[in-house]
Amino acid sequence: EGDSHTVRIENVGVSTVGFSTAFKFPSGGTPSLPTASGSFSLISFTVHKVGAAGTILFTGVSVNFS
Secondary structure, three states, X not given: OOOEEEEEEEOOOOOOOOXXXXXXXXXXXXXXXXXXXXXXXEEEXXXXXXXXXXXXXXXXXXXXXX
């Protein structure tokens, strides 16, 4: 709990990214990441809670830096 992580995605060809229900976004909904080749996105998350009842990850996304 409390650990922070960052994932950088560079699309090569066409790709689709899906999120598990553990990822919680400020808007309450999952953002649409770009799928075009050459797109860059950055996903940052902090582990809020881990346990038998489930994992909760507080998440932010910056999309399409290209």
